[in-house]
Amino acid sequence: MASTTTTVHGAGPFAGSRSFISRLREGDEIVRLITFLFAASVVLVTILLVYELWIGSALPRHKFGFHFFVTSVWDPIFDRFGALPFIYGTLVTAGVALFLAVPLGIGAAIFLAELAPATVSDTLEFFIDLLAAVPSVIYGLLGVFIVIPMMREYIQPALKKSLGFLPLFQGPAYGVGFLTAGIVLAIMVIPYIISVSREVLLSVPRDQREAALGLGSTRWESTWKVVVPFARTGIMGSIFLALARALGETMAVTMVVGNTPTISASLFAPGYSIAAVIANEFTEATGDLYLQSLIELGLVLFLLTFILNGLARLLIVATSQRGSEIQT
Amino acid sequence: MKRITGLLVAMLLLAGAGIVLADNPLSINGAGASFPYPMYSKWFDEYHKKNGNIQINYQSIGSGGGIKQVTEGTVDFGASDGPMNDDQLKAFQDKHGFGILHFPTVLGADVPAYNIPGVSAELTFTSDAIAGIFLGKITKWNDPAIAGANAGVKLPANDIVVVHRSDGSGTSYIWTDYLSKVSDDWKNKVGKGTSVNWPVGLGGKGNEGVTGLIKQTPNSFGYVELIYAIQNSMPYGKVKNSSGTTVKADLASVTAAAAGAAKDMPADFRVSITNAPGKNAYPISSFTWLLIPEKFSDASKRDAIKGFVSWMLTDGQNDTEALSYAKLPKEVVAMEKQALAKVQ
Amino acid sequence: MTARLRWRKFVSGFMLTMTGICAIVAVAVLFFILGYLVYHGGTSISWNFFTKLPAPVGESGGGMANAIVGSAKLLLLAALIGVPIGFLGAIYLAEFSGSTVAFVVRYAADLLNGVPSIVIGIFAYSLAVLPFKHFSTLAGGLALGVMMIPITLRSTEEFLRAVPRALREGAMALGASKSKTIATVIVPAAYRGILTAILLAFARVAGETAPLLFTAFGSRFWSPGWNQPTASLPVMIFTYAIAPYEDWHRQAWAAGLVLLGLILVINILARAILSRGIAVPRS
Numbered sequence: 001m002a003s004t005t006t007t008v009h010g011a012g013p014f015a016g017s018r019s020f021i022s023r024l025r026e027g028d029e030i031v032r033l034i035t036f037l038f039a040a041s042v043v044l045v046t047i048l049l050v051y052e053l054w055i056g057s058a059l060p061r062h063k064f065g066f067h068f069f070v071t072s073v074w075d076p077i078f079d080r081f082g083a084l085p086f087i088y089g090t091l092v093t094a095g096v097a098l099f100l101a102v103p104l105g106i107g108a109a110i111f112l113a114e115l116a117p118a119t120v121s122d123t124l125e126f127f128i129d130l131l132a133a134v135p136s137v138i139y140g141l142l143g144v145f146i147v148i149p150m151m152r153e154y155i156q157p158a159l160k161k162s163l164g165f166l167p168l169f170q171g172p173a174y175g176v177g178f179l180t181a182g183i184v185l186a187i188m189v190i191p192y193i194i195s196v197s198r199e200v201l202l203s204v205p206r207d208q209r210e211a212a213l214g215l216g217s218t219r220w221e222s223t224w225k226v227v228v229p230f231a232r233t234g235i236m237g238s239i240f241l242a243l244a245r246a247l248g249e250t251m252a253v254t255m256v257v258g259n260t261p262t263i264s265a266s267l268f269a270p271g272y273s274i275a276a277v278i279a280n281e282f283t284e285a286t287g288d289l290y291l292q293s294l295i296e297l298g299l300v301l302f303l304l305t306f307i308l309n310g311l312a313r314l315l316i317v318a319t320s321q322r323g324s325e326i327q328t
Numbered sequence: 329m330k331r332i333t334g335l336l337v338a339m340l341l342l343a344g345a346g347i348v349l350a351d352n353p354l355s356i357n358g359a360g361a362s363f364p365y366p367m368y369s370k371w372f373d374e375y376h377k378k379n380g381n382i383q384i385n386y387q388s389i390g391s392g393g394g395i396k397q398v399t400e401g402t403v404d405f406g407a408s409d410g411p412m413n414d415d416q417l418k419a420f421q422d423k424h425g426f427g428i429l430h431f432p433t434v435l436g437a438d439v440p441a442y443n444i445p446g447v448s449a450e451l452t453f454t455s456d457a458i459a460g461i462f463l464g465k466i467t468k469w470n471d472p473a474i475a476g477a478n479a480g481v482k483l484p485a486n487d488i489v490v491v492h493r494s495d496g497s498g499t500s501y502i503w504t505d506y507l508s509k510v511s512d513d514w515k516n517k518v519g520k521g522t523s524v525n526w527p528v529g530l531g532g533k534g535n536e537g538v539t540g541l542i543k544q545t546p547n548s549f550g551y552v553e554l555i556y557a558i559q560n561s562m563p564y565g566k567v568k569n570s571s572g573t574t575v576k577a578d579l580a581s582v583t584a585a586a587a588g589a590a591k592d593m594p595a596d597f598r599v600s601i602t603n604a605p606g607k608n609a610y611p612i613s614s615f616t617w618l619l620i621p622e623k624f625s626d627a628s629k630r631d632a633i634k635g636f637v638s639w640m641l642t643d644g645q646n647d648t649e650a651l652s653y654a655k656l657p658k659e660v661v662a663m664e665k666q667a668l669a670k671v672q
Numbered sequence: 673m674t675a676r677l678r679w680r681k682f683v684s685g686f687m688l689t690m691t692g693i694c695a696i697v698a699v700a701v702l703f704f705i706l707g708y709l710v711y712h713g714g715t716s717i718s719w720n721f722f723t724k725l726p727a728p729v730g731e732s733g734g735g736m737a738n739a740i741v742g743s744a745k746l747l748l749l750a751a752l753i754g755v756p757i758g759f760l761g762a763i764y765l766a767e768f769s770g771s772t773v774a775f776v777v778r779y780a781a782d783l784l785n786g787v788p789s790i791v792i793g794i795f796a797y798s799l800a801v802l803p804f805k806h807f808s809t810l811a812g813g814l815a816l817g818v819m820m821i822p823i824t825l826r827s828t829e830e831f832l833r834a835v836p837r838a839l840r841e842g843a844m845a846l847g848a849s850k851s852k853t854i855a856t857v858i859v860p861a862a863y864r865g866i867l868t869a870i871l872l873a874f875a876r877v878a879g880e881t882a883p884l885l886f887t888a889f890g891s892r893f894w895s896p897g898w899n900q901p902t903a904s905l906p907v908m909i910f911t912y913a914i915a916p917y918e919d920w921h922r923q924a925w926a927a928g929l930v931l932l933g934l935i936l937v938i939n940i941l942a943r944a945i946l947s948r949g950i951a952v953p954r955s
């Protein structure tokens with residue numbers, strides 16, 4: 001487009017239109033380009049991350065292949081690496097965490113969404129959001145000085161006495177172990193379950209509740225049998241979110257799990273998780289196979305959390321499409 | 329918008345000023361063994377006080393970490409109580425095109441520390457007992473293998489909680505090196521190294537972590553460097569050496585263990601003095617080494633490190649005994665002074 | 673009232689009370705954590721803590737001055753990386769992009785957000801430590817910055833989108849170009865939300881330890897410039913907590929209190945700013 005007319009600034013939108021518009025577009029183009037580059041860099045960083053993980057784990061992938069996931073030996077001296085104890089530990093600690101956090105979290109979310117008056121609900125939610133902001137290393141600190149002694153002196157012996165016939169609660173009470181890590185993780189993920197579940201429950205349309213109450217149900221019945229099932233998928237989503245967080249937790253777990261790559265039926269046994277072994281052994285992994293095996297563990301963790309997060313989002317969005325719009 | 333940009337620019341200028349104006353001391357980074365960490369942290373602190381423009385930053389990440397990071401080149405020097413093996417030396421040579429040298433700094437000892445409720449007496453351990461416990465064969469404190477060496481001490485029938493290192497450790501190397509020498513079972517099943525496949529036990533990170541675990545866990549038994557047990561008032565046992573004497577780790581017994589090695593020190597200083605012969609030798613003693621590359625591209629760093637090593641070999645040796653590390657034998661010091669010239 | 677109805681009413685009351693207890697337990701944990709930290713940390717905070725360097729191992733009287741400064745430098749770097757990318761990227765998403773590009777960018781950001789922090793550490797190690805053969809403040813700042821990106825991006829985008837259409841259309845009607853509209857109308861309108869987003873992202877990375885373990889590494893001294901390893905509060909807490917020295921435990925509590933206090937203050941501040949509502953653009 002040839003600009004032949006004089007440039008007229010600030011005149012109305014139709015005066016000296018051609019050159020004015022092309023000038024406009026130029027300025028906009030630059031801004032558009034710059035912001036596009038920054039947005040694209042986000043994608044670039046993500047791709048680079050996956051790429052680094054992939055090529056960084058080439059050696060063990062070729063050497064061990066699928067066996068990596070079913071071998072339970074982790075022997076740096078004889079160069080035999082297997083991910084099984086770490087996958088086991090990661091899943092067990094996360095499982096214990098969810099076992100404790102889901103009932104508590106959903107219960108609290110029900111209270112906040114259905115029962116509490118708006119101000120109480122908002123205030124409590126505020127505090128629970130603060131709980132989510134507490135860093136992992138501080139949970140670790142409290143875990144080391146409070147939870148471990150408590151487990152060793154009181155909780156583990158009590159469990160042993162009462163439920164010791166189960167293989168879950170056998171073995172010496174060290175204080176550290178799967179159960180301790182699970183408990184600390186539970187505290188860490190409760191806020192996620194509560195805040196997302198609360199939002200999802202709040203988004204259930206009023207008429208659902210009112211219909212149930214109109215038919216003569218009690219408060220609890222309308223909540224448990226109508227509202228919660230309606231928000232079921234969203235609540236599932238919050239659980240997946242919490243699970244993804246629990247799987248990736250590093251510092252709190254490292255400080256209380258016992259740092260021993262074992263697979264044991266007992267929750268009292270010391271264990272290891274993927275994130276914890278990477279944190280402990282990365283700076284000292286001599287030899288390429290050792291280091292790359294750790295990176296492959298990182299890749300495994302990444303994939304696990306990736307899948308879970310994706311599922312979580314899908315479920316939460318699915319709920320929102322049934323009710324009103326919610327923000328994740 | 330303008331305010332935000334203005335704020336950002338101000339922050340950037342401040343940061344830039346920080347870099348330019350900051351008094352830039354020469355910063356040297358090292359990493360590795362936790363075994364000598366109390367000694368090194370004292371030395372580097374002293375050295376910094378004497379030479380204010382040189383800052384030697386040492387991170388205790390375990391001997392395995394020291395070897396790894398110095399080979400990667402991410403730190404200027406490493407530290408380890410397990411000497412680098414031939415494969416590791418070759419790996420360094422292949423990566424950098426020149427070699428890496430070992431410089432012994434002090435002598436220390438791994439002691440068997442324990443925390444048995446109700447038992448404050450000093451226990452004696454035979455090599456069989458230690459091997460048996462760490463192999464998982466001896467599981468209770470009142471087992472005859474332990475009780476036999478400790479007549480008169482009432483040991484409870486509690487399960488032993490074994491504590492070992494979770495990270496790559498020279499302290500572990502010393503311990504497993506000793507066990508490999510005194511127990512064929514251990515040698516075949518587990519072997520020696522900085523990071524082994526421990527048959528039983530909890531893992532602690534660093535000497536610090538193991539000490540912490542032992543202190544907090546009743547009925548525990550683990551190995552730590554002598555000064556950690558002393559600084560934390562932890563009971564530790566005597567060990568029966570190859571001559572049959574029961575020896576407690578201290579300056580005299582550790583020095584005795586090094587006596588033989590001092591006379592026959594190999595040129596590269598890599599030597600093991602565990603299970604050393606000698607009536608009063610403590611069997612789980614060891615040298616600990618600084619791992620210094622043969623060539624430095626930065627002359628000021630090289631001079632600073634060489635300066636430190638020279639200081640360490642002379643004045644520095646006077647500080648060791650206060651922290652229960654034994655001095656280097658005179659012969660070894662003389663050899664090292666000569667070897668220092670190899671660092672270019 | 674039949675027996676059955678009475679039972680149902682009882683169950684209702686009981687279960688709802690239980691849910692109330694759940695909520696109270698959850699909140700009580702927060703206060704318990706705070707209380708414990710204030711008690712143990714408060715008694716350990718001293719002038720030494722803020723001004724002295726760490727003492728040699730086993731000696732008391734050291735402090736965490738270098739860790740405090742180190743954390744400040746790391747967070748500054750993280751903000752320099754995370755905020756521009758998040759902010760400008762969000763502007764692109766909200767104002768310029770088509771739906772496919774927007775989907776891809778948002779997907780990438782969500783993916784990045786879900787990556788465990790230790791894996792980000794591995795990433796920063798291969799990118800910024802290995803090639804330069806150096807642990808450094810830069811590498812640590814990079815790791816934290818990468819973690820800040822998705823948080824700032826998504827939140828800023830939400831707030832930009834929330835600006836009412838009327839404002840945009842008004843600006844366009846007055847003849848402003850797109851970029852001028854963004855700069856003078858939309859961003860100021862979303863200003864509070866954007867600030868909140870940045871503060872929350874900041875608070876999130878301030879407490880991160882794992883990614884610093886093999887990037888910023890650690891130091892017992894002041895860290896000059898940006899190319900040397902540096903101490904940081906979270907890593908110091910970790911190192912001191914697992915060690916056996918009582919003095920170090922006390923310092924760990926103090927550091928924990930300082931760190932948590934900082935993070936909570938930022939969170940509360942962010943929410944306070946947001947709750948005042950979206951600001952009307954100033955002329």
